[in-house]
Amino acid sequence: MGRSKKKVRVGMIGYKFMGKAHSLAYRNLPFFFDSDAEPVMQAIAGRDEAGVKAAAEKLGWSSYETDWRRLLERDDIDLIDIGSPNNTHAEIAIAAAEAGKHILCEKPLCMNMEEAVRMQQAAHKAGIVHMICHNYRYVPAIRYAKKLIDGGRLGTIYHMRATYLQDWIMDPQFPLVWRLRKEVCGSGTHGDLMAHSIDLARYLVGEMTEVSGMMETFIKQRPLGEMSGGLQAAASGTAEYGEVDVDDAVAFLARFASGALGVFEATRFGKGNRNGNTLEINGSKGSLRWDMENMNNLHLYLDEDERGMQGFRTINCTEPEHPFAGAYWPPGHIIGYEHTFINLISDLMQGIAGGYSPSPNFDDGIRNQLVLTAIEQSARSKQWGSIPEF
Template sequence: MTRSSLGVAIIGDGLMAKEHSMALRNVRPVFGAGLPEPRLVVIVHPDEARARAAAEQYGVERWTTSWQDAVADPEVDLVDIVTPNLHHRDVAVAAARAGKHIWCEKPLAVTADDAQRMTEAAEAAGVVTLVGFTYLQNPGLALARELVRRGELGDLFSFTGFFSADTMIDPDVPFTWRTDRSRAGGGAVGDLGSHLISLARHLVGGVSRVAGLSRTVVPERVDADGVRHRVDNDDHTLALLEFSNGVIGTMQASRVQTGRAFEVSFVLTGTRGAIRFSQQDSHVLEVSLASDGLDGHGFRTIELGPGHGRFGDLWPMAGINVGLHELKIFEAHELLSAIASARAASPDFREALAVERTIEAIERSAAQNGAWQLV
């Protein structure tokens, strides 16, 4: 890497490859000069036609069917992992050993053991790592965390989080890697619940023990070749959370929530106030604070704007929704800034490992009919 450029290898060709390539290309238009300019050097897919098509669509200089060749490429400084979860470990460990920085989608791995191997390899190599817990980048989260830090909520005692989607309620949705435990690990709890756990840890702290229940609502699906498969990970999971500082909480992660196309939300409550947030209304944070001195009940709405997180880098006026693609630009900026200044990025592999251990504890609990499990 030179000060002016950063060579990137994108491992994978799907939706996240699209989102990551958009984010990397838009860091400079949003934030201006001053960081290394991402250069999309190579993209990887084992199918030659798909690799070639992805390179053309995303504006990548070249393509290959070998992730090993991409990781070893001397022009590559950053390995961007957007594959099914099964491949995260091998690519990340190889990238770390090659001295390459790593951007990896969540959850970090299929198992906590794999996540630990990835974390240890990256830390031993001294490379920068970032994991795609995108909602942490929302300006509303920056304000929420500041209110917690200032004591505006008093002593925290409750967190409630929802990630609800209806993407798989239709039984005709095909069987893919996301419904295959060997390739994805957890279903809704890993894919969606990992975001809720990251939000809870960001605002409250570490989780000490959990109790969970899971259901597979659609037990069988047919793949693109017409072959019927058993779905062996969860469609819907509920969990109780006990945090290390005594706060208690709940979370629901569902990919079969009829009527809810896409909802990411939480309520955080303390003895002197509460915060309510929904990504669907990402331009606002709802608060109820004793310090307002209001003689009444309910929440008031804060229109997010410049001064809240990185909102001002997008818009000079308040009240405009910040979408997922824009949050991904913020995420890419965090990564490039960390690389340029030789500091840790946030959230890194170590944080994602803690999330992975929490996921596994919830799955252990669900397998034992909701018995409490230490994280």
């Protein structure tokens, strides 16, 4: 007879792009991982009853609510999964913590530092398990890169450069969806894409001490409209336009506490790039490169290789020795984007079973927000800005 596992009853808020990704992870986790806790897809919440009911049926949720507050009132919910727009994160997370619910929150953690601190304090006071969904930390190749760096294989780290390039809003007639409205999302490309690059930089290289940034909005007005799923949108059909008050592109330079330098760029105007999330790290003994669109491959250069054989080798990170990879298929049978969420949920379940908050958690979210805020301030002042300690 197998051991008894803790059942974690999940209440999820939001059911579109990230809701679909999270739902798949909850459904598939027991198939791949023998975790000490197991998710139960208890309830999903959304404002549109017809939409949330259809989503519950399609995605595999046992029930639905049209008000997220009902999830907090239910005694059959243990974990609140927040996948709603950014301006709702703080209110929901603080209320969830006060209700004694564990929390998984989509990134960016919130709209500003004041909200981030309140969220962290509420989570710590309640003693609940909390995580932020930076799923790219859960790519096996990224985990293996971390192992190589921490093991000294690259030597002293001198440089990190990262880009996150997309192109889905380049049409001037693409509507003014919630992701392009400051009151809802807080920032544009900066919080949506650059937040991922910042989190990976902190994970792989360490904390930053100062930054110099610039931000730009290329299209100032757009027709009104709403998201229709994924990264698609539909115009309202009216002739009304609204002001775009968030960034289309952001770039910054950084200094790390270790002495390394960083160069970062994120844009939604990188024509031909659907999800061009890439990074390169250079050290005294070697370098590595990674590209999300070829996420299983890590490119590694080691100076110790003999002359005549030096060059970047390609490591297909699907061997049992690679983090998380052994839970899936035989070597060379690649995994995909959706598996990063399964890997993250496996850590979350272990954390709930063990009573600890796996990283990245709200503490990481605050440190990411410190960097995001400093970049925005630097872009406005056109001066270098320091990252305050927290």
